Amino acid sequence: MSVATPSTQNGSLDALGNGGEALIGMAVLGKTAAALALVIAIILICTALLKRWSKHTTRHGAHLRIVGSTAVGNRERIVIVEVEDTWLVVGVGGGRITKLHERPAPEERSPTASAPPSRFSLRLSKALDAGRRPDPSSPTDPHQTP
Numbered sequence: 001m002s003v004a005t006p007s008t009q010n011g012s013l014d015a016l017g018n019g020g021e022a023l024i025g026m027a028v029l030g031k032t033a034a035a036l037a038l039v040i041a042i043i044l045i046c047t048a049l050l051k052r053w054s055k056h057t058t059r060h061g062a063h064l065r066i067v068g069s070t071a072v073g074n075r076e077r078i079v080i081v082e083v084e085d086t087w088l089v090v091g092v093g094g095g096r097i098t099k100l101h102e103r104p105a106p107e108e109r110s111p112t113a114s115a116p117p118s119r120f121s122l123r124l125s126k127a128l129d130a131g132r133r134p135d136p137s138s139p140t141d142p143h144q145t146p
Contacts, residue, residue: 067080067087076093082105089101117125 063082063084065082067082069077069079071077072091073093076091078100079090079092081088081090085105087103087105088099089103091098091100
């Protein structure tokens with residue numbers, strides 16, 4: 001029969017106590033992480049529902065569409081807005097919206113005509129095409145020795 005000394009018993013109890021505190025700390029950390037994940041999930045679900053709900057409410061109201069816009073300053077823009085069959089050209093900036101022009105919307109919208117390619121872009125595309133074509137005299141495998 002062995003008899004443990006009091007110092008040995010206290011040492012083993014301290015080890016169990018420290019391990020127990022570590023487990024309790026991990027449990028608290030896990031609960032905190034789970035609560036944080038729950039709050040984030042609720043926020044994401046509410047955001048998705050609000051986006052879906054706002055799409056349905058705006059479509060029933062006025063028929064408003066942004067046709068185009070361009071920046072004319074740091075905070076100023078010129079925006080073309082289509083309201084039913086009318087285009088409005090408005091200036092937006094400095095907390096104000098100013099109507100600049102109004103005209104009827106065109107019946108057929110032609111695709112925007114792009115500018116012809118510049119000389120530089122033509123030369124660049126030719127150079128890239130020439131670099132892509134394999135040279136018939138060169139071997140197909142770059143690691144192959146002749």
